[in-house]
Amino acid sequence: METYYNPEDLKKFSEVGDFQKEFSDKFFEYYGAVFKDSALSEREKSIIALAVAHAIQCPYCIDAYTTDSLEKGYTEEQMMEAVHVSSAIRGGASLVHGVQMMNKAKKLMM
Numbered sequence: 001m002e003t004y005y006n007p008e009d010l011k012k013f014s015e016v017g018d019f020q021k022e023f024s025d026k027f028f029e030y031y032g033a034v035f036k037d038s039a040l041s042e043r044e045k046s047i048i049a050l051a052v053a054h055a056i057q058c059p060y061c062i063d064a065y066t067t068d069s070l071e072k073g074y075t076e077e078q079m080m081e082a083v084h085v086s087s088a089i090r091g092g093a094s095l096v097h098g099v100q101m102m103n104k105a106k107k108l109m110m
Helices: 007-018 021-034 042-056 059-071 076-096 098-109
Strands: none
Touching: 007 021, 007 059, 042 059, 042 076, 059 076, 076 098
């Protein structure tokens, strides 16, 4: 089955600088710094990244941070719970925008 998403492309991530090295270098420097131990551990950042990957629906990120989370000792249950947290926040964000719709509908129905 062909899709736009090719898991092999994840291995080519470092090549995104081929067409614009200056910005790519800056991005990877920043990316590397963000994921180092600091106020949050590398381990904690991994499960956060896994949850965010699901919220933004990035298959490459899901692959990468599923692997990374497992390597950092997270269980399947913990990882799925992170996905559920992401789903709850994403769903809540959609629902809270319902207030905007309600406000507009009430205004139009006056």
